[in-house]
Amino acid sequence: MALTISELSKSYSNNNALNKISLSCDLGWVYCLLGRNGAGKSTLINIIANLINPTSGSVSFNNLNYIKNEVELKKQTGLLSQYDQLVGDLNAQDYLQWVGLLYGLNKTEVKKQTGNLLSFFFDNDEDLSGPCAGYSAGMKKKLTFCAAVIHKPNLLLLDEPFANLDPVAANKLCDFLIAYKNSDRLLFVSSHDLLYVDKIATHIGIINNASLVYNNSMSNFKNDGTRTLDQELLKYLQPKNNHSSLLESII
Amino acid sequence: MDILVFLLTKRLKSFYSVSNWKGISSVFFFSAILMIYAIGVAFLYDHYTDKNLISSAQNVLTGIKIMLVVLPVSLKFFPSFALKKPIISPHYPVSNFKIALIDFLAISFIKASNWILFAFIIVLSLSAKHLQPADTNTMYYYWLTGFLLSENIINAVSWRKYLYLTLSVLALAAAIVFIKYQPLLPLSISGIYGILSVNVLWLLANYFIFYKSDFEFEQTGGYSNLNEETGKLSKYLSLKLLWRNQRCRTALIIAFASKIGFLILFLSGTERYTFSQILHKVPFVLLLEPPIIVFTYVFNNIWGYFIDLQLNNIIINPSPKTQVKTYLNLVMPVLVIDFIIALAAWAYYGILDPKIIIIYVVFTAYCLPLGFLSSFRKYFLVDLSINFSRFRGKTSQFYSFLMIAPAIGLGFIYDADAYLYLYLGVLLAASVIISFYIKSTFDVHRQILKQSIFGIKPTANL
Numbered sequence: 001m002a003l004t005i006s007e008l009s010k011s012y013s014n015n016n017a018l019n020k021i022s023l024s025c026d027l028g029w030v031y032c033l034l035g036r037n038g039a040g041k042s043t044l045i046n047i048i049a050n051l052i053n054p055t056s057g058s059v060s061f062n063n064l065n066y067i068k069n070e071v072e073l074k075k076q077t078g079l080l081s082q083y084d085q086l087v088g089d090l091n092a093q094d095y096l097q098w099v100g101l102l103y104g105l106n107k108t109e110v111k112k113q114t115g116n117l118l119s120f121f122f123d124n125d126e127d128l129s130g131p132c133a134g135y136s137a138g139m140k141k142k143l144t145f146c147a148a149v150i151h152k153p154n155l156l157l158l159d160e161p162f163a164n165l166d167p168v169a170a171n172k173l174c175d176f177l178i179a180y181k182n183s184d185r186l187l188f189v190s191s192h193d194l195l196y197v198d199k200i201a202t203h204i205g206i207i208n209n210a211s212l213v214y215n216n217s218m219s220n221f222k223n224d225g226t227r228t229l230d231q232e233l234l235k236y237l238q239p240k241n242n243h244s245s246l247l248e249s250i251i
Numbered sequence: 252m253d254i255l256v257f258l259l260t261k262r263l264k265s266f267y268s269v270s271n272w273k274g275i276s277s278v279f280f281f282s283a284i285l286m287i288y289a290i291g292v293a294f295l296y297d298h299y300t301d302k303n304l305i306s307s308a309q310n311v312l313t314g315i316k317i318m319l320v321v322l323p324v325s326l327k328f329f330p331s332f333a334l335k336k337p338i339i340s341p342h343y344p345v346s347n348f349k350i351a352l353i354d355f356l357a358i359s360f361i362k363a364s365n366w367i368l369f370a371f372i373i374v375l376s377l378s379a380k381h382l383q384p385a386d387t388n389t390m391y392y393y394w395l396t397g398f399l400l401s402e403n404i405i406n407a408v409s410w411r412k413y414l415y416l417t418l419s420v421l422a423l424a425a426a427i428v429f430i431k432y433q434p435l436l437p438l439s440i441s442g443i444y445g446i447l448s449v450n451v452l453w454l455l456a457n458y459f460i461f462y463k464s465d466f467e468f469e470q471t472g473g474y475s476n477l478n479e480e481t482g483k484l485s486k487y488l489s490l491k492l493l494w495r496n497q498r499c500r501t502a503l504i505i506a507f508a509s510k511i512g513f514l515i516l517f518l519s520g521t522e523r524y525t526f527s528q529i530l531h532k533v534p535f536v537l538l539l540e541p542p543i544i545v546f547t548y549v550f551n552n553i554w555g556y557f558i559d560l561q562l563n564n565i566i567i568n569p570s571p572k573t574q575v576k577t578y579l580n581l582v583m584p585v586l587v588i589d590f591i592i593a594l595a596a597w598a599y600y601g602i603l604d605p606k607i608i609i610i611y612v613v614f615t616a617y618c619l620p621l622g623f624l625s626s627f628r629k630y631f632l633v634d635l636s637i638n639f640s641r642f643r644g645k646t647s648q649f650y651s652f653l654m655i656a657p658a659i660g661l662g663f664i665y666d667a668d669a670y671l672y673l674y675l676g677v678l679l680a681a682s683v684i685i686s687f688y689i690k691s692t693f694d695v696h697r698q699i700l701k702q703s704i705f706g707i708k709p710t711a712n713l
Contacts, residue, residue, distance in 0.1 A: 049342040074344035
């Protein structure tokens with residue numbers, strides 16, 4: 001298996017954000033992580049990306065880990081996080097050039113990748129000449145995604161990639177992700193958008209109350225197509241049952 | 252290397268663009284003042300040396316050396332400060348050391364203020380006929396020390412590393428003490444160079460050892476915390492808002508620490524001189540008595556710190572009364588602390604008299620509406636250069652001036668009671684007029700704020 005997560009835990013003073021998560025993923029997979037808000041999905045992605053350190057447990061990808069092979073592992077990883085990754089003062093082209101330099105790409109490669117990515121994800125009427133701080137939320141998301149794949153990483157970590165995207169951009173992203181997966185890369189995605197998850201996922205993981213409560217293939221999860229994604233998901237998330245009385249009171 | 256070249260090119264290009272005329276003008280103005288000052292100091296030093304007043308000449312140099320160490324630190328925090336953010340996110344394949352090096356060379360060292368001070372030393376050494384090369388060389392050491400201290404202190408404050416902060420502040424104090432007493436110590440020039448070199452290397456090592464590039468990513472929220480608080484209305488909401496906002500908290504700590512420091516510095520002579528005698532020598536010291544620092548440094552641009560709160564205000568569109576109440580809820584606790592500090596200082600130094608309390612009250616009444624008015628002018632973003640600090644709580648210079656200028660003037664008429672009370676009466680009248688102005692033009696100000704938040708960029712730095 002390419003990605004191995006073993007007994008990963010993260011806790012803050014009185015709060016367990018992740019509790020002994022173990023899972024393995026292989027190249028050519030799109031592993032989609034589902035769960036409620038605050039369940040620990042982003043924390044898990046941020047730990048895999050080395051943005052935050054786990055309390056215990058380990059992460060390795062292609063037999064590389066952050067203790068021994070930090071820089072090498074980071075070169076193989078691309079990240080779209082929920083943090084504002086953009087440098088607001090730069091325009092799209094300059095920002096991608098900056099990220100390309102951070103990944104150690106040469107200028108010709110950066111120029112070529114930048115041109116291709118911007119042409120693929122952006123329309124001609126989208127003005128990319130100004131500082132990206134002034135872009136719309138969707139443009140910012142697309143630009144951050146371009147930065148995450150500029151160096152063609154083998155492990156692509158995506159935290160809510162479909163948020164803020166219009167349906168056209170989201171479908172284009174789906175096409176890209178499916179093609180990317182087929183080129184023998186691993187995509188590790190956290191999303192609430194079940195419509196797009198249904199299109200791209202090969203495997204599903206569900207985190208509830210800081211623990212991994214489901215970890216299997218997509219076909220298994222949907223029971224070979226007899227159930228919808230959200231019906232199956234709600235079984236694991238166990239929503240509260242006092243909705244109707246509260247609703248009356250609220251309205 | 253490519254990263255350094257990229258950053259330096261972008262920063263220099265954006266700085267020297269026509270649209271950055273404000274930034275260029277202020278750098279030019281700052282340079283001009285310091286160069287004139289350097290020539291003045293050189294003449295003074297030569298004058299004392301020619302008259303064989305060696306200790307006076309030495310005092311002039313001591314003052315300059317202290318300035319070289321203290322000024323870079325002061326410029327980090329005044330008139331505004333920006334906490335450091337990671338310039339390169341830790342998920343990129345760049346080592347912590349390399350990030351620190353990039354920050355050091357391409358972000359910090361290149362700053363105009365460093366090179367203006369460097370030019371100051373060159374102008375001083377070229378203008379002073381009697382200045383020894385050894386003195387010039389030690390000035391370069393102190394210039395480097397000041398720069399390193401300022402970077403270490405802002406890093407320690409940004410990352411809340413208290414041991415690091417303590418070490419850096421102690422190093423600052425030690426540098427000042429060393430400069431002051433160095434002429435009295437039996438040290439050879441090579442001994443002085445040795446001590447200064449070790450100091451520079453120590454500060455440089457601290458910078459790289461303590462450098463942290465992943466400090467903003469930890470999240471402490473989660474299920475257990477959320478469940479506990481669901482459904483409960485928080486008590487002391489404004490106090491929590493003040494204390495939980497890291498930037499505001501840091502600004503408050505700096506503001507109060509500065510106030511206490513300045514009060515100790517200027518009032519510690521009251522054993523030998525009366526307060527009136529001190530005011531006669533340095534009239535502007537009265538500026539420290541009213542709550543000017545609180546209003547100019549912290550609350551002048553309160554929505555810079557509480558922009559989320561103001562966004563909610565815009566969406567809910569509350570009445571002017573409600574907005575004033577929110578403002579007062581945030582200002583009053585801080586004002587009370589400021590008053591207690593001032594009161595303790597007046598009592599300790601024996602200058603507590605009704606006149607000074609009246610001044611405090613009148614200035615509070617004058618600053619409150621001005622502070623409220625300035626709170627509609629969002630902080631001004633430095634959007635023309637890559638500063639990698641996404642937030643810059645720059646105080647509004649126009650409103651700061653409106654508060655500072657009358658306070659400076661006050662010191663000159665402190666002993667002339669008739670003029671003083673007339674002056675205070677004018678300020679009170681101004682306060683009433685400004686309050687009526689706000690009331691009658693409230694929607695206009697709200698519109699200005701809306702434009703500055705939702706518009707492409709703020710149109711004015713009022």
